Amino acid sequence: MGRIIEEIYVWRLPVRLYHWINALCTVALFVTGLYIAAPLFNPPLGEAVWYKGMSWWRYLHFASAFIFVANFLFRMYWAVFGGDKYGRFGGFRPWSPAWWGKPFLEQVESYLFLRSEEPNYVGHNPVAALAHFLFIFCGSSFMIFSGLAMYGENNPGGFNSVWFGWMIPLFGSSYTLHWAHHLMAWIFPIYLIMHLYAVFRHDVVDRTSVTSSIVTGYKHKVEEEPV
Amino acid sequence: MQSNQTFADLFRAGGVSRRDFLKFCSLTSVYLGLSPSMVPSIVEAMEKKVRTPVIWLHGLECTCCSESFIRSSHPTIEDLLFNMISLDYDDVLSATAGHQLEDVRRKTMKDYKGKYILAVEGNVSTKDDGVYCMVGGDSFLNTIKETAADAAAIIAWGACASFGCVQNAQPNPSGAAPISDIIKDKPIVKVPGCPPISEVMTGVVTHFHTFGTLPELDRFGRPKAFYNTRIHDKCYRRAFFEAGMFVRSFDDEATRKGWCLYKMGCKGPTTYNSCSKIQWNGGTSFPIGSGHPCIGCSEPNFWDKGPFYTRLAEVPFLGSDSNADKIGVIAVGAAAAGAAAHAAVTAVKKAKAGSEDNDKA
Numbered sequence: 001m002g003r004i005i006e007e008i009y010v011w012r013l014p015v016r017l018y019h020w021i022n023a024l025c026t027v028a029l030f031v032t033g034l035y036i037a038a039p040l041f042n043p044p045l046g047e048a049v050w051y052k053g054m055s056w057w058r059y060l061h062f063a064s065a066f067i068f069v070a071n072f073l074f075r076m077y078w079a080v081f082g083g084d085k086y087g088r089f090g091g092f093r094p095w096s097p098a099w100w101g102k103p104f105l106e107q108v109e110s111y112l113f114l115r116s117e118e119p120n121y122v123g124h125n126p127v128a129a130l131a132h133f134l135f136i137f138c139g140s141s142f143m144i145f146s147g148l149a150m151y152g153e154n155n156p157g158g159f160n161s162v163w164f165g166w167m168i169p170l171f172g173s174s175y176t177l178h179w180a181h182h183l184m185a186w187i188f189p190i191y192l193i194m195h196l197y198a199v200f201r202h203d204v205v206d207r208t209s210v211t212s213s214i215v216t217g218y219k220h221k222v223e224e225e226p227v
Numbered sequence: 228m229q230s231n232q233t234f235a236d237l238f239r240a241g242g243v244s245r246r247d248f249l250k251f252c253s254l255t256s257v258y259l260g261l262s263p264s265m266v267p268s269i270v271e272a273m274e275k276k277v278r279t280p281v282i283w284l285h286g287l288e289c290t291c292c293s294e295s296f297i298r299s300s301h302p303t304i305e306d307l308l309f310n311m312i313s314l315d316y317d318d319v320l321s322a323t324a325g326h327q328l329e330d331v332r333r334k335t336m337k338d339y340k341g342k343y344i345l346a347v348e349g350n351v352s353t354k355d356d357g358v359y360c361m362v363g364g365d366s367f368l369n370t371i372k373e374t375a376a377d378a379a380a381i382i383a384w385g386a387c388a389s390f391g392c393v394q395n396a397q398p399n400p401s402g403a404a405p406i407s408d409i410i411k412d413k414p415i416v417k418v419p420g421c422p423p424i425s426e427v428m429t430g431v432v433t434h435f436h437t438f439g440t441l442p443e444l445d446r447f448g449r450p451k452a453f454y455n456t457r458i459h460d461k462c463y464r465r466a467f468f469e470a471g472m473f474v475r476s477f478d479d480e481a482t483r484k485g486w487c488l489y490k491m492g493c494k495g496p497t498t499y500n501s502c503s504k505i506q507w508n509g510g511t512s513f514p515i516g517s518g519h520p521c522i523g524c525s526e527p528n529f530w531d532k533g534p535f536y537t538r539l540a541e542v543p544f545l546g547s548d549s550n551a552d553k554i555g556v557i558a559v560g561a562a563a564a565g566a567a568a569h570a571a572v573t574a575v576k577k578a579k580a581g582s583e584d585n586d587k588a
């Protein structure tokens with residue numbers, strides 16, 4: 001094994017906390033959301049007053065939803081005001097043609113096995129940044145806006161219905177918004193598969209200890225292939 | 228037809244006592260969600276204001292809205308209201324027909340320019356110049372544009388006029404379009420439902436007559452008083468929903484016990500209407516009360532969100548066997564397969580590179 005030649009503190013505590021709270025909430029939201037759509041369990045016959053079968057799942061969904069929202073806002077705050085070199089998505093400039101240029105293409109080529117050496121990034125590589133932007137930033141924003149709009153349906157004229165209710169006509173009807181929220185829920189397991197695969201693969205190929213970095217915060221540079 | 232009588236005149240002529248008349252006014256204020264302090268304004272409007280002239284047009288429709296309207300089984304008082312809107316033109320209910328009737332329409336449009344209400348039942352065929360709906364010798368497309376031009380406001384009765392209903396369900400062969408797609412420059416109240424509840428219909432007319440303005444509308448242009456909450460929010464089976472007690476087939480024990488119809492495809496959680504509040508036929512019952520899931524008849528494009536008896540709709544352009552979950556499972560499978568294939572290639576490449584290194588050594 002190559003000797004560790006450098007240890008870099010990449011993910012500061014707020015980023016790591018964000019990551020794990022987000023991961024837990026996402027899993028909880030996905031599971032409870034699917035349950036809401038298709039409640040499986042049969043309660044025993046009896047009086048409705050004794051059971052909370054559906055309320056519990058909905059309660060869990062909404063509780064994790066609000067933690068998820070707060071956590072998401074916190075991460076946005078940290079990116080902008082945290083003064084965190086690796087946590088601010090500083091390199092992510094999709095509006096500039098230059099960003100789509102060499103580094104991005106090199107990373108894509110590397111993923112497509114078109115180049116042999118792997119470009120190496122301490123923070124997010126450009127393809128990862130794009131995936132985070134599309135799945136996590138856009139995806140979560142959509143789930144939050146549509147979720148709050150549906151949440152507001154309980155209380156017409158209330159805060160959520162006033163601030164997020166416009167999502168309903170935008171999507172045509174309450175039903176279509178439910179449907180879109182349900183369909184978009186599936187991007188999270190898809191993301192998780194790609195994400196875990198990418199993390200493990202980078203760890204195996206580049207040996208930068210990226211997997212443990214999201215727990216410890218440290219990435220490592222190792223010596224070239226030992227002979 | 229004397230068109231300058233007030234509602235109160237007609238109530239009296241119809242033998243309705245003052246007491247019943249006042250009852251009617253307070254009932255109406257309750258339906259409209261107005262505070263008791265507004266009752267005097269309703270009484271005053273009913274007594275003093277000349278009846279609002281109404282032109283009622285029928286386009287592509289099934290007349291279920293008219294059926295609902297006339298079948299209001301509340302005290303005869305509602306029948307009276309029906310007699311009392313100054314319904315100057317209604318091609319389905321009028322005794323006259325043909326040119327005579329069309330002349331009445333034009334006369335009302337002239338005499339009450341900018342003052343009459345245009346009530347529209349049904350929607351407009353727009354394909355091939357609207358030939359798929361011809362009324363009184365002209366296309367309905369032309370008639371509605373002509374009649375809307377001088378109207379004070381438009382009431383779009385039912386799912387057809389409001390959102391399109393079955394006529395503009397896919398593939399919409401006649402190019403049927405809701406009124407709001409055709410008339411852009413007039414205030415439009417949408418009163419969706421297939422049909423709408425009769426008390427909702429009379430309530431909207433009374434509001435306009437009383438205040439001279441349209442009722443407060445929501446984001447879809449529906450009166451908030453009747454379409455502010457979902458069936459689900461006021462449904463008497465909601466306790467079973469929260470408890471997770473669901474009907475799972477139409478012949479199980481739960482059906483007999485009257486549990487929640489969510490798993491039978493009930494669209495109550497996404498449907499805005501008053502069925503679970505006002506109910507139908509003078510408060511007799513409503514679909515869920517009779518054990519049938521709500522099909523969402525007052526929601527935009529509800530025909531295309533079927534099947535009625537499953538909760539998650541098909542994805543129309545992907546054929547009748549697909550829904551959001553099937554798409555999701557396939558996409559997740561594809562992502563997993565992609566990752567596995569990528570891992571395999573990586574492993575092969577690594578093995579190759581490794582053996583080359585070994586050769587060199």
Ligand code: HEM
Pocket residue numbers: 015018019022023024026027075087122123124125128132136188192195196199210211212213214
């Ligand atoms: C649903 C579950 C998950 C979601 C939504 C998720 C999301 C994310 C996001 C958004 C980031 C970027 C962090 C930032 O800059 O704020 C990230 C990074 C990371 N995640 Fe996850 N994650 C999930 C599960 C996991 C799991 C189970 C692991 C562990 C084995 C993991 C390992 C990592 C690592 C190692 C990084 C750093 C990657 C890099 O260097 O760019 N994640 N994840």
Ligand code: HEM
Pocket residue numbers: 025026029030032033034036037058061062065066068069143144146147148150151178179181182184185186188496539
């Ligand atoms: C990762 C994020 C999320 C996922 C994967 C997710 C998933 C789901 C799923 C699958 C459903 C069932 C949809 C249906 O078929 O009716 C649902 C419903 C719902 N979700 Fe989410 N959701 C997420 C975030 C949120 C957020 C942030 C909120 C905000 C409060 C929210 C609020 C709701 C509401 C109100 C419902 C409707 C519940 C009902 O009809 O009883 N969701 N969610």
Ligand code: SF4
Pocket residue numbers: 458459460462463464465466468486487488489493494495496515521
């Ligand atoms: S029957 Fe329908 S409207 Fe009533 S509680 Fe169940 S899902 Fe909601």
Ligand code: SF4
Pocket residue numbers: 420421458498499500502513514515520521522523524525
């Ligand atoms: S219960 Fe639903 S489908 Fe039935 S009339 Fe009311 S809104 Fe229409």
